[in-house]
Amino acid sequence: MCGIIGYLGAKRVVPVLLDGLKKLEYRGYDSAGIAVVEDSQLTVRRVKGKISLLEESIRSSPVDGKFGIGHTRWATHGSPSEENAHPHQDCTGSLVVVHNGIIENYLSLKKSLKEEGHKFLTETDTEVIVHLIEKYFQGRLEEATLKAVQELDGAFALAAISTQDPDKIVAAKMGPPIAVGLGDKEYFISSDINPILAYTRKIVFLEDEELAVIEPEGVSFKNFKGNKLKKTVDEITWSPLMIEKRGYKHFMLKEIFEQPQVVRDTLQGRISLERGKVLLEETGLSPQLLKAIKRMVIVACGTSYHAGLFGEYLLENLIQIPVEVEFSSEYRYRDFKVDEESLAVFISQSGETADTLAALRAVKERKGKSLAISNTVKSSIAREADGILYTHAGPEIGVAATKTFSAQMAALALLALYLAQLKRKIDKKATLTLIQELQRLPHKMEIILNAEKSLEKLAQSFLPYSHFLYLGRWISFPVALEGALKLKEISYIHAEAYPGGEMKHGPIALIDNQMPTLAVIPKDRVYEKMMSNISEVKTRNGHVLGVVFEDDEEIKDKVDEVIPIPVTDPLFTPFLTVLPLQLFAYYIATKRGADVDQPRNLAKSVTVE
């Protein structure tokens, strides 16, 4: 949801900003811009569209500078256009600001600033920030910024530079993330660590209501009250290579193929075959507390919500307590209750999703206990929850989540087994059987991925269709939802997912020979029921593609196309069944010419409501 970058150091600033913006482009890509300063000369260049167009504009008419800031936008207020692209300038043309987030009181601020004589040129909420800083500016950018942020309501991560207070970048955070990179006499600010990693692994994460002042002599930190802060420096272990495509055509395809390793990495060090145990003491929640939990709610959005549904079926099966799954955007506004014996689990790969963060805060306000499952170290959700269980998927750059879904399921499987152990709902033998199977999953995932070409061929033959139905029941229902979401978001094809048994209550009316059905039918407790549902589709001229166990002979006459997967424990089939659905969506989308890594209208990290 918008990416911010800034650089001050000995390098020429423009290539550093452009390189950083490309790595942040997954956060938004409807317009982009940079502002750089050299010898008191401020140059702003902005374009509508992607970073490649900004690069083209700079190639044909070069700009240069010693320090600067940049932005890639996902529009909230004001259409995607060059005028609304960041950085935004003040009335004097000497001060610029880039911003990620939403200023909720921008209309009233705009009105009073206009009355004071400020001239507004855009429809954005951001423009009020630059005029507010201008209003308070008396020579020191950080002091003016500190005064300005006191008047802002809403969420913001911002960076400002001025020719009147040169060689300085001021960044402030209230909501969306800001990381500050500390290099060798060079400093970076960025919405995430990816652009910084090529230069330094030393990172300081700003907390809410904090400000960083970057100067040639170093970086200083203050809170919004103006008090100096001593911040800890984190050493990041992610390697810059993790964010390269490494021979794959798209990040999404690379990330699909990384899933076996991601599952291995997320399980690594957390299971002991010798002791027949899951070892999850790391979360920060005590075993006594977890043992006493009698109810759970899982709160998340999008793909993370689907992982949460998988968790619901698994947790109910293994620990037999009530588990509900809620959309973050709904849960935060509900009149929900929490008590001593309930645990709320927040799943978010980015750890910054605004709705999930708000739902977490709503639980904390009611004194509820919380556990986060996140892929992003030190993200807001990871920091604010009482406990944290990290997934080890590495950076996910493709906007459509794939490998983080598998990593989230692996984390949930560990959590479910750990709770079952604590609550003595499972004996050592049964635990061992399940953890051995968990460890076998990556190899089984590789078998499916190696058959990628057959999925590509299948996708080719389904290119002409504009509507798809996805069916699954019990633990395969979340997979049907996830398969449909992947197809929708990257190929812009209409897809609906239903629990197989619900189809007869309405959606069956859609079935004809123009609406193929992808049915997830591993052999589990609802297998026979799914067979009936498929025959209901077939009787109505529907075409069925079945994701089925490879040894399932019976199904072969019942579906039109068989997509085989290796046999696994019924509780773990989603790790395998989701892979062909991801590949199917990927190939349909790429064959239709869609930009799968950056689908229209989307952004990876949704830091606005």
Ligand code: F6R
């Ligand atoms: C879909 C997708 C989104 C995210 C959702 C939550 O492919 O990526 O639906 O799953 O925006 O994001 P996180 O997990 O970062 O909270």
